[in-house]
Amino acid sequence: MPESLIALTPGSGAKNARTFNRSIGGNSVEEAAMFLAEQNMPTYEVAPAAASAATAASHLLQIMAGASLNVYVRWIGLYQLVVATAAAIDEYDIVRVTTAGTGGAAVTPAPLDSGDAAAGAAGMTLPTVKGTEGTIVSRISVQFTQTIATQSGGMKAQLIGEWDFEKLRGKALRIPSGATNGIVVKVITARAGATIIPVARIAEASF
Amino acid sequence: MPESLIPITPGSGAKNARTFNRTIGVNSVEEQVGFLAEYSGGGSSGSPTTEEFETPPISYPTGAPGHLLEGLNLTRSTVLIRWIGIFQVGVASVAATDRLSVVSIFQVGSGFGTSAFGAPYDTADGSSMGWYWGFAPTPPLVEYGPEVATEAEFDCQYISAIGAQSPGMRAPLIGELDFEKVRGKSLRVWHRTGIAVRFDTQRAGATVIVAVRYTTWTGY
Numbered sequence: 001m002p003e004s005l006i007a008l009t010p011g012s013g014a015k016n017a018r019t020f021n022r023s024i025g026g027n028s029v030e031e032a033a034m035f036l037a038e039q040n041m042p043t044y045e046v047a048p049a050a051a052s053a054a055t056a057a058s059h060l061l062q063i064m065a066g067a068s069l070n071v072y073v074r075w076i077g078l079y080q081l082v083v084a085t086a087a088a089i090d091e092y093d094i095v096r097v098t099t100a101g102t103g104g105a106a107v108t109p110a111p112l113d114s115g116d117a118a119a120g121a122a123g124m125t126l127p128t129v130k131g132t133e134g135t136i137v138s139r140i141s142v143q144f145t146q147t148i149a150t151q152s153g154g155m156k157a158q159l160i161g162e163w164d165f166e167k168l169r170g171k172a173l174r175i176p177s178g179a180t181n182g183i184v185v186k187v188i189t190a191r192a193g194a195t196i197i198p199v200a201r202i203a204e205a206s207f
Numbered sequence: 208m209p210e211s212l213i214p215i216t217p218g219s220g221a222k223n224a225r226t227f228n229r230t231i232g233v234n235s236v237e238e239q240v241g242f243l244a245e246y247s248g249g250g251s252s253g254s255p256t257t258e259e260f261e262t263p264p265i266s267y268p269t270g271a272p273g274h275l276l277e278g279l280n281l282t283r284s285t286v287l288i289r290w291i292g293i294f295q296v297g298v299a300s301v302a303a304t305d306r307l308s309v310v311s312i313f314q315v316g317s318g319f320g321t322s323a324f325g326a327p328y329d330t331a332d333g334s335s336m337g338w339y340w341g342f343a344p345t346p347p348l349v350e351y352g353p354e355v356a357t358e359a360e361f362d363c364q365y366i367s368a369i370g371a372q373s374p375g376m377r378a379p380l381i382g383e384l385d386f387e388k389v390r391g392k393s394l395r396v397w398h399r400t401g402i403a404v405r406f407d408t409q410r411a412g413a414t415v416i417v418a419v420r421y422t423t424w425t426g427y
Contacts, residue, residue, distance in 0.1 A: 011216030018229065018236030021211035030213055034239040035227065041245065072245065087369045089296050089379050091264060091416065096330070135326045135334075139261045139416050141294040141379040146371035154375030161377060165328065167387050170257040170289055170422040171246045174329040205245060 005029050041203045042116035043074070044109035050081040050195040051105075051125040053090075053144070053187055059130050060092075061107075061198035063175065064100045064182035066120020069204040071175040076185060076200045078161040080145060085193035087146035092161055093186045094173070096134040100182060101127025109202060120204060121175075131182060137173065138163055144194050160196075172203075212236050256332040257289075260325035261418035262342045264296040271409040273344075274351045275307075276417045277315045279401035281337040288394035288402065290420040293363050293382040297414030302367040305408045307382060308360035309394070312352035312401045320345040325421070336423055352403055358394055359384050365413050381415075396421075 005027050019030035051060055060078075065071045078092065100122075107123030142161035145153070165172040175181050185198050212234050226237035246254040262276060280286045291309060319341030327333060344351075363382035366374075386393040396402055404417055 008213060010214040013214035015215045015217055015226075016212040016234060016236045017215050018231065018234075018238050019211045019213055021209050030211055032239060033236075034241050037225070037240045037242040039242060087371045089298075089369060091296060137326045137328070138259050139263070139294075139418065140292075141264075141296045141416055143369065143374055143378045145373040149372040153373035156376040157373040159376045167257075167289065168243075168389060169287075169387060169393070170255055170420070171328045171332075174331075176330060207245065 003027070041205055043112045043201065043203045044119045044121070045112060046107055046109045046123040046200040046202060048105060048107040048123060048125045048198065050197045053191040053194040053196050056187060056190040058187045059101055059127055059184040060125060060187050060196060061185040061200065062097065062101050062104070062124045062127055062131060062182055063200060063202065064122050064179060065175045065177050066122070066204070067179055068177055069120045069206055070177050071121050072203045072205065073173040073175065073183065074166045074201040074203060076163045076198065077159055078142060078185070079158045079197040079199065080160045080194060081158070081197055082195040083148060083193060084144040084146050084191050087144055088191060089141050089143045090191055091139055091141050091188040093136050093188060094138045094163060095136050095184050095186050097131035097182045097184050098134050099132040099180050101129055101131035101184070103128030121202060123200070125198070131184065137183065144191050210234070255422040255424050256336050257328045257420070257422045258325040258336050258338065259328070259418065259420045260323070260338065260340050261416050264414040264416055265343050266414050267406065267410050268344045268349060269346050269409065272405060272407045273409070274316065274403040274405055275415065276340060276342045277312060277319065277352050277401060277403040278338055278340045278419065279315045280396050280398055281339050282423055283398065284423045285398060286336070286338060286396045286421050286423045288396060288419065288421045289387040291384045291404065292380055292418045294379045294416040294418065295365060295381045295413060296379070296416060298369060298412060299365040299367050299410050300412035302365060303408070303410065304362050304364045305406065305410055306360060307363055308405045309358045309384065310403050310405050311355040311358055311396070312403050313355060313399070314352050315339065315341050315401065316344070316349065316351040318344045318346070318349035338421065342417065352401065354403070354405070358402065365410050
């Protein structure tokens with residue numbers, strides 16, 4: 001019988017906890033009222049300029065952890081900015097890397113709360129020397145547009161792909177602390193002409 | 208009278224629990240304030256292990272009905288399926304809407320050409336929970352895992368041509384099952400049982416990525 005209860009001795013009444021009374025089976029129980037406080041974990045947006053999708057196996061976006069804090073990846077979105085030479089459906093992967101790529105355009109994560117410290121994590125688009133790839137964490141397919149219609153393309157049409165790791169029950173995608181630990185968004189198939197703005201939202205914590 | 212209260216005797220004040228005071232009817236009440244914490248660091252018994260598995264782009268096996276993907280829970284605990292998604296990659300010979308379903312199985316079939324394990328979101332949880340996945344069966348000898356029951360079903364619309372204009376947000380995600388709701392259970396898979404993504408109609412030409420996200424709690 002998993003439904004259960006703990007008997008409580010009411011206090012002096014100087015303060016009252018708000019509850020909702022419900023009868024479940026033969027039990028009269030009090031369900032506590034609560035609301036979600038504002039989050040406290042420093043959160044950052046990794047928002048680079050648009051990057052070319054025209055090179056197969058390139059690392060469109062790289063996020064490396066800092067030396068001391070673990071990174072929790074909340075969400076990654078791919079927004080197509082420039083049309084492709086030809087419309088197509090292509091695969092994109094999230095892959096762990098064990099060394100940092102170099103030579104690309106650096107991206108400094110921007111804190112959503114200016115009161116938070118600068119991020120230890122670092123972003124980069126299209127490193128010329130790629131980091132060492134490890135496990136594939138996730139794959140999706142995205143559809144590139146070739147022509148922009150004069151009429152609406154539908155809600156958020158340019159969001160051609162996304163990963164949402166912020167779920168109620170389950171861990172977010174975690175990058176352990178250490179400057180050699182990271183993830184990349186990998187272009188599997190070259191898509192001539194197209195550029196993508198790859199956006200990521202991350203948080204950092206010591207646990 | 209469902210709106211209620213419990214009188215509390217405040218403590219000495221060395222620490223203070225944050226509340227929000229509200230008057231409801233004639234009751235002055237304190238509403239508790241909490242926040243959703245991050246699940247614990249790797250390997251903690253108080254933390255769920257979360258893992259994802261997806262196939263590379265695969266073609267439909269020949270014949271119908273059949274299984275695009277079969278998985279067997281080889282972990283020590285029950286596993287909760289949070290989400291299943293179908294991404295179309297290669298166009299179909301003919302555009303169509305097909306029924307797909309998730310069925311429970313108790314063993315993986317033979318003839319699956321490829322097998323693999325999922326990847327945890329937190330590497331401190333190990334290299335894999337141990338959930339075994341098979342896909343891309345190699346004919347002619349294909350024996351699918353025996354089906355026990357249909358757990359869920361959905362439709363997917365396969366395209367046969369890629370238009371030049373935008374088809375809308377995340378268009379290649381042609382089908383998904385989201386079991387991670389605020390109130391309600393996820394799809395539970397017991398130890399030594401599994402699930403399969405079943406198709407009723409062979410969809411020639413199409414290639415798909417089949418993705419599954421799942422979690423387990425120690426001791427469940």
